[in-house]
Amino acid sequence: MRVLVAALSVIGLLTAGCGNAPSPGESSSPAPSAAPAPTVDNAGDGGPEGSMTVSYEDATTPDAMAGRDLLQNNQVLEDMADDVNQTLALPYDVSLLGVQCDEANAFWDPTAKTVTICYEDAANSERIFTEAGDPDPAASAINAEWATFFHEVGHMAVTLYDLPVTGREEDVADQLAAYILLTPGDDGKADPESVQSVKDFARVFNASGNADVTDDDMADVHSLDKQRVYNLECWIYGSDPEANGDMVGDGQLPEDRADGCADEWAQLDKAWSTLLDPYFRS
Known part of the structure; x- marks a missing residue:
């Protein structure tokens, strides 16, 4: 799955032509650093340039060991x-960590310069898809972890x-995940596996519920899980209404919401x- 590569390819063509514990899959990112972002050298003239590296930490609980095995045996973090x-010109090195967190979670830490995928998040996703009767729950869980x-x-x-954001950063981060995974390739079509990743991401949130919404849920920096489900489904449908018309109705995306999803x-x-065009590798 090379989804950022596909996005970069299409963006290049466009620019050439027209100048609580968190719910599964949810992030609990620390507050962004107030320090200004380093300058990114995208021209290869000797400016700062980093890379993303991978590390798997030890796991001791059954859930953590199951999640670590799923990620490590399939080289998921390496592929990410x-x-x-x-595709991205990083101003400094960033570590992608597989970690036992004792909860289903994932987060970006701007101080440590790390992205953490908790082993329990992968294990929880696999359990959700197993209970749903998926023929390959491991593959569905890996899909969801890509979106995470x-x-x-x-x-x-x-x-x-x-980057400037004009809404809650958690909603903006969901948008970025959908944008990367749903952007079509050179053939004008999104990669089916990438589209399925967004669908499986939504299914994890759907399973986690918000059946009994509390004031704390309403005040949280994240949208309610069911709201995130409908947002993700709207973006899937809106990115290609013809290919994803089966998502409208039948308990999925309401028609009233679907009407505005292409826009x-x-x-x-x-x-x-x-926002991202200046930071893609040339």
Whole structure:
């Protein structure tokens, strides 16, 4: 899965032509650093340049060991880091860590310059898809972890490049994950596996619920899980209504929301294309 590479390819064509514990998959990112983002040298003239590296820490609990095995045996973190290193000009080194967290979570730490994927998050996703009767719950869990990773890359990008955001950063990070995974390739179509990653990401949030919404849930920096489900489904549908028409109705995306999803996707696509274009590797 090389999703950022596909996004970069299409953006290049466009610019050439027209100048609580968190719920599963949810991040609890520390507050962004107030320090200005380092200058990114995208021209290869000797400016600062970093890379994303991978490290798997020890696991001792059954959940953590299961999640670590799923990620490590399939080289998931290695593929994620490789995708970033091929496409984004990082101003300094960033570590991608597999860690036992004792909760299902993932987060970007701007002080430590690390993206952490908790082993329990992967294990929890695999359990959700096993209970749902998926024929390959491990593959579905890996799909969801890719979307989780790009959510955290959204937080990372805001910090590294000092990007402006006009809404809650958690919602913006969901947008970045959807943008990267749903952007079409040279053939005008999004990679089916990448689209499925967004769908599986939404399914994890759907399983976690918010059945009994509390004041703390309403005050949280994250949107409610069900809201995130409908946002993700809207962006999937809006990115290609013809291919994803089966998502409307039948207990999924309501028709009233679906009517505006193509425009919603167009706004998201334009915003992230504009924000990230200066930071893609030449």
